[in-house]
Amino acid sequence: METITKVSIKDKIISEFELSKNSLFGDSTIRKNALDSFAKLGIPGRKSEEYKYVNMELALKGDFAFSSPNPFAAQQTRLSEGQVETASILKTAIVVVIENGVFSANNSRLGVLPKGLIIQNISDATNLDSFKAHYSNYADVASDAFIALNTALASGGVFIHVAKSAVIELPIHIIHINTCSVPTIVNARNLVVVEENAQTTIVESFVVSSNSTKVFNNALSEIVVAANANVKHYKIQDEGDVGNLVNTTQVYQKKQSVFSTNNLTLSGSLVRNNLTIVLDDEFIESHLNGLYLTKGTQVVDNHTLVDHRKPNCNSNELYKGIIDEKSAATFNGKIYVRKDAQKTNAFQSNKNILLSDDGTINTKPQLEIYADDVKCSHGTSTGKLDEDQVFYLRARGLSEASAKKLLMHAFASEVVNTVELEELKSYLEAEISNRFE
Amino acid sequence: MLSIKNLHASIDGKEILRGINLEVKAGEIHAIMGPNGSGKSTLSAVLAGREAYDVTEGEVVFNGKNLLELSPEDRAREGVFLAFQYPIEIPGVSNINFLKTALSEIRAYKGLPPMEAKDFLKLVKEKQALVELQGSLANRSVNEGFSGGEKKRNEIFQMAMLNPMLSILDETDSGLDIDALRIVANGVNKLKTKENATIVITHYQRLLDYIVPDFVHVLYKGQIVKSGTKELALELEEKGYDFIKEEVGA
Incomplete structure (x- = not known):
């Protein structure tokens, strides 16, 4: 043996x-x-x-x-x-x-x-x-x-x-x-x-x-x-x-x-x-944007941490995902606002569309705020494509497939539109379009 | 053009339409009036193909085709248009882009090539003017941040773009001030031809001062209980729906 x-x-x-x-x-x-x-x-x-x-x-x-x-x-x-x-x-x-x-x-x-x-x-x-x-x-x-x-x-x-x-x-x-x-x-x-x-x-x-x-x-x-x-x-x-x-x-x-x-x-x-x-x-600005399109058995996990250490800073975070088939996505967004970081503005949003019954999304915002004069907010949403929107588009003659494609595109565009490099933006738009075919 | 026979429909097992009969011919305007909960919006939803409703009995024939067997998009492509009572906001989808897609899919269904970009833009301009819709609104996301009046005008703008055979206006007057109402009605009247037909669904008679119907039907508890000409609408306005309830109850 x-x-x-x-x-x-x-x-x-x-x-x-x-x-x-x-x-x-x-x-x-x-x-x-x-x-x-x-x-x-x-x-x-x-x-x-x-x-x-x-x-x-x-x-x-x-x-x-x-x-x-x-x-x-x-x-x-x-x-x-x-x-x-x-x-x-x-x-x-x-x-x-x-x-x-x-x-x-x-x-x-x-x-x-x-x-x-x-x-x-x-x-x-x-x-x-x-x-x-x-x-x-x-x-x-x-x-x-x-x-x-x-x-x-x-x-x-x-x-x-x-x-x-x-x-x-x-x-x-x-x-x-x-x-x-x-x-x-x-x-x-x-x-x-x-x-x-x-x-x-x-x-x-x-x-x-x-x-x-x-x-x-x-x-x-x-x-x-x-x-x-x-x-x-x-x-x-x-x-x-x-x-x-x-x-x-x-x-x-x-x-x-x-x-x-x-x-x-x-x-x-x-x-x-x-x-x-x-x-x-002080007076720092940070922008965090993310988009993940998952399918198959893919696993995508985004952990972000925004650490506000000093006063008068702004951070803004938007992560969006479209989850298909058996794939899984995780968003974990931490925001620390330390004791000194008064007048902090920190915003966070995570939105997901789940296209299949077998997909998984874990989303966890974590705000730890030790200063008392701050504006912080977070929000998450996970859902299917909005059926009323799909119906509205179909009632105007769009096939169900193209209605959904249009809506997924629109969902992703909120993130893609933050890309300032035009060439990169058109590349991404084309890649995303291919994904939704 | 449209023939509805003994139409029964329910939602979540609850019967809302209980045997509707209605014949609409080309060139006609029909008004369907009725108190709240009488089934007006259900009728428009069933005609447009909302999947939440179950048709349990009856038939709807549109230009020789069984409308109930068609998907919502095929109904639209055949020429049925529903102006929504509550137009849906679709952030991120531009009005123009979506109409371009809609129009090209309708044309493909009819075996027509896509419209040339410049013809499309010309059409947009022309139809926008019809409902006094600002160019900037046409380029914005579908209904996003539109006022109530702008949403309704946008519905009529879409109707003008798609040029349907049968338009169903579901409480298009609700929430409109008198100026917006005039603009909307004016748009509808200009689109009226001998070949197309319109069904105006409304609670109030006021809209019918501007869009004058050939026939008025009163819907009550899921059935058309009374039909007549435009004078019936005035009578309803004067006496209220209670007189219908009494008549039917009697």
Whole structure:
């Protein structure tokens, strides 16, 4: 009889760290500390309050390789020109390609960068002051196992720096693309620092090159928005049936800054978004918009946290979902209004349409308010398509199918209309139309 | 054009229509009046194809076709139009976009090619003027944030765009001030031809000063208990519905 020793994914990760720690970029103390946190936290199970609606253990079942920072491996791109072209949603953009968690200089299309903009492989940025000042300062390894895992094993990614008062007109499109031929755990890591009074637009998209290899992508971006800066951020997640994506976005805002983000999940076997925005000064504005269209047996889980730490700030959050077939969606929206954060305005809304009897939606707003002079509200709704509306449209000659399509489009448009990049907006409208055919 | 015979309909097991008979010919305007709860709105809902109602007996033939077998959209495509008593608000769906889709689906049903964009826009302009509807309203989301009067005008605007054979106006006068009522009635009158027909459902006689009916029917407890010409409406206005109740009761 054969004895099979089952090695847990946690143990595999810990031994992978020992193997690769000398080839990984950055400060080894940060990594060691992160690994210790990970060892303590472990992969969250179904009993974990924060991960109870996503089966992370199942997503991480089976054999996985790890994304490698090996520069030779990075040179050996599996991407064709055409694949990069397809993934480039925007015709005019600065394109950054992150292939299997590593910055790909060959596939990126940076052109001549405008004045005040630095874009480079994060592994090459570790000596820069702005890197040292911010890297791993915001995503707290003690708070979440996947932040810890990413920080311990980050293979690469991009560092973006926008200098004081620089206005970057062209959007920067970061394409996360997986081309691995075996199931792989990918830990991409990005740091975006937008200095005082600067402006930029960042689009992150997540795609896969083949629809046969399972991928576990644990991508993390820290975004620093300095005083008076304005950052527009978009995320498009479309990894088909093979993608398992845990995507952490950690945002830190200073005085009078404006940050807006739009999270659009079009496909993916499992998608978990952890979005945290810290408003750490006065007169800050934050906008959070999300749209998820789920079907099949897909699981999409959006966890957001808006942390109001100082007075006189506004946050506005709108997440909408259309859930079909046996898919499941979760929205968990936390808003903290700390004791000092008087005169806070914080609004949150989550609306869902359930198209099938087998779909599931879990929605949980969590407001924790410790200041007494604030305006906060939250609302959630889940329902089927409005039958009166369907009937009204049919009574004017529209087929039932086109009436429903029109209504779903209208439902989604509230979020899509917040996309300011026209090219991206038309892309999304077309994608959404296809989905409703 | 429309022939209703012994129509019975119920909702949640409760019978509302108890044997309606009505013949409507091309070129005619029929008014159906009746007290609250007499079944007026049920009749319009059944004709438009509301699924919540069960037709338990009787038949409705529209231009030779069994109307009750058709889906709501096919009824619309055959030329039945219901102006809703309470037009539905549909945020995010533009009035114009939705009418364009409706019109092209109706045309496809009839084997016609889609309308050219510029012809469509011309039609929109022309019909908007008919009900004095501002251009901005036509471009807004369907009925969203419209005043009561604007909603009713929007119904008549849609009717003008779709050019139906049979229009059923379900209490189009409810909640309208006299100016809005005149605009709506004026629109309906301008759309009237020898080929089409109109059923005006109303509680009050006032609307009939503006849309003059050829026939007036009184609906009471799910049946048409009295029919006559426009003078009947005046009589009802004067004596109230109680006199009908007494007559029927007697």
